[in-house]
Amino acid sequence: MVEKAEAGSELKQILAQFQLEGAVAAVTAHGSGHIHDTYHVQNTAAASPDYLLQRVNHHVFKNVPALMENIQLVTTHLRHKLGAVAGAEPSKEVLTLVPTNAGPWFYQDQEGNYWRMYLFLENTTSYDIVTSSRQAYEGGRAFGKFQALLADLPVERLHDTIPNFHHVVSRFNLFKRAVEADPVGRVKEVTPEIAFVQDRIEAMSTIYRLGQQGVLPLRVTHNDTKFNNVLLNPEGKAQCVIDLDTVMPGYVAYDFGDAIRTTVNTAPEDEADVSKIHVDLALFEGFARGFLEETGAALSEQEVASLVPGALLLPYIMGLRFLTDYIDGDHYYKIHFAGHNLQRARAQFQLVHQLEACQPQLEDIIEKVVQEVQAIPITAN
Structure with a gap:
């Protein structure tokens, strides 16, 4: 972490590359993200904004210029759409990039690091864990609104910032190669988990196949719909969707499924005692209601029908990724103890089990919410 004392010498040159108003009072480490280094830049002038400075991890995101082009395209589109909505506040509801003095939306330093800057959104809060149906509803509303506003943005204009990110067939092929190679001799430990993956790959490939057949349209999707990627205002209402690095072409089921994966689980992602892992149906309904409103x-009927399969698919993919990394020797994910990736995989697979067990209830909830949403009169903005 970079503290205030270091900011003057280490970050002064970086800050000088951006078109800032006022003067810098202090720079402090900000947030709990594990991918980028993020700093809150406080302003001395009360009338001038604070800023959010980030060093982008170019080891994860190999093509930072393309990533920044995506973000500029999406935020410009969102701001334009919200500008036509009565009562909307685009400056608060959309991230605002700060240009560099040279013009681009990022700066590359002499060491090859990439930096970007946003306006800091004051009086907002994010949470790592969903604790109420109301919060789940606001999360659903935020990501649903994000989808709806971007529905008319041509997907071919966006780059794939992480190719094959939610591509289950590619993930399965990587898994098969790891099992065949067995580089650290762990395959013998995970026979039940391997069988779990193999037994479900055909069903879990359904969304991919429907997409390839053109039944499910490619849309501009967020692809990392954790609840902490929604900023809430002081009243607890969804204000802004953040962390736009993985915004790229995808299927609506991906965003719905990843949000459900991280919303309805009654235990942590790496829970060791899988008996604690259950599905909170009230949180599922809250998110589904906000999203579908x-x-x-x-959305097409086929897309609505893909939402529950998406809720099963995303924990399956995450479990598959954790298991692959464990078999491969723990090279991708940071681990905090021996067997951590295996524990994570087992927790995700247990969540899949629980979602499978209540799948009829999940489908009933979607059907009920769709009928209620369709009964809401449409009014002009």
Whole structure:
């Protein structure tokens, strides 16, 4: 972490590359993210904004210029759409990039590091864990609105910032190669988990196949719909969707499924005692209601039908990724103890089990919410 004392010498040159108002009072480490280094830049002038400075991890995101082009395209589109909505506040509801003095939306330093800057959104809060149906609803509303506003943005204009990110067939092929190679001799320990993956790959490939057949349209999707990627205002209402690095072409089921994966689980992602892992149906309904209230008019029947399969698919993919990394020798994910990736995989697979067990209830909830949303009169903004 970079403390205030270091900011003057280490970051002064970086800050000088951006078009800032006022003067810098202090720079402090900000947030709990594990990918980028993020700093809150406080302003001396009360009338000038604070800023959020980030060093982008170019080891994870190999093409930072393309990533920044995506973000500029998406935020410009969102701001334009919200500008036509009565009562909307685009400056608060959309991230605002700060240009460099040279013009681009990022700066590359002499060591090859990439930096970007946003306006800091004051009086907002994010949470790592969903604790109420109301919060789940606000998360659903935020990501649903994000989808709906971007529905008319041509997906071919966006770059794949992480190729094959939610591509289950590619993930399965990487898994198979790791099992065949067995580089650290762990395959014998994970026979039940390997069988779990193999037994479900055909069903888990359904969304991919429907997409390839053109039944499910490619859309501009967020692809990392954790609840902490929604900023809430002081009243607890969703204000802004953040962390746009993985915004790229995808299927709506990906965003719904990843949000459900991280919303409805009653235990942590790496829970060792899988008996504690259950599905909170009230949180599922809360998220589904908020999501469908915003997207209902934009989604096809096939897309609505893909939402519950998406809720099963995303924990399956995450479990598959954790298991692959464990078999491969723990090279990708940071681990905090021996067997951590295996524990994570088992927790995700247990969540899949629980979602499978209540799948009829999940489908009933979606059907009920769709009917209720369709009964809501449409009013002009």
